[in-house]
Amino acid sequence: MVDFGAEIATRTLPLSGAHGGSSVARLELAAPAERISLRVVAADVAALSAALGVDLPTRPKTSASANGRTALWLGPDEWLVIAEGTGDTGSALVEAASKAAVPHSATDVSHRNTAIIVSGPGAAAAINTGCPQDLSLAVFPVGACSRTNLGKVEIVLLRTADDAFRVEVWRSFSTYAFGLLAEGARDAAL
Amino acid sequence: MLLIHCPYCEEERSELEFRWAGEAHIARPDNISAISDEEFAEFFFLRNNEKGLTYERWRHIHGCGRFFNAARDTVSDKFLMTYKAGLPKQPIPAAAKAEAIAEEKTIETWEQTEGDAR
Numbered sequence: 001m002v003d004f005g006a007e008i009a010t011r012t013l014p015l016s017g018a019h020g021g022s023s024v025a026r027l028e029l030a031a032p033a034e035r036i037s038l039r040v041v042a043a044d045v046a047a048l049s050a051a052l053g054v055d056l057p058t059r060p061k062t063s064a065s066a067n068g069r070t071a072l073w074l075g076p077d078e079w080l081v082i083a084e085g086t087g088d089t090g091s092a093l094v095e096a097a098s099k100a101a102v103p104h105s106a107t108d109v110s111h112r113n114t115a116i117i118v119s120g121p122g123a124a125a126a127i128n129t130g131c132p133q134d135l136s137l138a139v140f141p142v143g144a145c146s147r148t149n150l151g152k153v154e155i156v157l158l159r160t161a162d163d164a165f166r167v168e169v170w171r172s173f174s175t176y177a178f179g180l181l182a183e184g185a186r187d188a189a190l
Numbered sequence: 191m192l193l194i195h196c197p198y199c200e201e202e203r204s205e206l207e208f209r210w211a212g213e214a215h216i217a218r219p220d221n222i223s224a225i226s227d228e229e230f231a232e233f234f235f236l237r238n239n240e241k242g243l244t245y246e247r248w249r250h251i252h253g254c255g256r257f258f259n260a261a262r263d264t265v266s267d268k269f270l271m272t273y274k275a276g277l278p279k280q281p282i283p284a285a286a287k288a289e290a291i292a293e294e295k296t297i298e299t300w301e302q303t304e305g306d307a308r
Contacts, residue, residue, distance in 0.1 A: 060199045075254035132204030
């Protein structure tokens with residue numbers, strides 16, 4: 001019998017094979033990651049922070065990282081928690097959150113999103129092609145994050161370094177987002 | 191592009207991130223089954239559609255996702271103030287009001303904006 005290799009499941013990213021960017025803004029695909037959409041009331045934030053091992057930020061537009069997990073403030077009671085690793089054996093984040101004995105909602109959205117890393121001196125300019133936010137370092141410092149628009153789609157933007165951003169986008173919108181960023185990267189190099 | 195101050199994000203964001211959500215401060219009747227059809231129509235369908243200062247609900251849908259209230263001038267399109275949902279109707283700060291009134295004195299006529307179409 002022909003071995004189709006069914007026992008070795010491989011995952012391809014939604015944008016797998018996509019390439020773009022320019023001399024000033026590089027576009028790369030982020031490694032698969034585990035993500036949860038977390039909703040919890042202000043009073044129970046501390047319990048969830050302890051359970052997840054990362055302090056959920058409570059100030060607008062901020063994020064926090066610890067133990068390989070990054071928590072992004074999206075709204076007054078809403079966070080996106082991203083963990084390194086593929087989560088092939090179930091969701092470690094949902095499991096960790098469930099250890100908190102307080103009412104909350106932790107939804108696994110690992111496969112709903114994919115991420116594009118935009119880096120280089122023209123990274124902000126490339127993103128600003130479709131994003132209306134002020135991405136200067138004074139207003140959007142390293143660690144700042146926000147849900148916002150990129151052209152016609154919604155993204156979650158996180159600044160990981162002075163000249164690097166992580167663009168979290170829904171997988172079905174990812175080809176559009178990548179295309180627009182590639183265009184932006186090209187324009188930023190002009 | 192209009193900049194709208196989101197009371198939850200505590201900063202001004204582009205109008206592209208927001209969605210209009212109708213007139214604000216419409217109280218649902220306490221006992222809705224007791225009111226007449228006319229009263230229900232008044233509550234449910236009829237809106238003031240005022241020219242000038244209006245109180246509206248807006249939603250920061252592509253940001254924090256929150257609904258909030260805004261006082262807006264429908265003539266100048268200027269946002270006079272925004273405040274969190276659940277708060278009672280807030281008075282307009284005098285400075286913002288004066289500015290809005292000054293702007294309204296400029297009357298745009300068809301001739302001015304369109305010119306002579308012939």
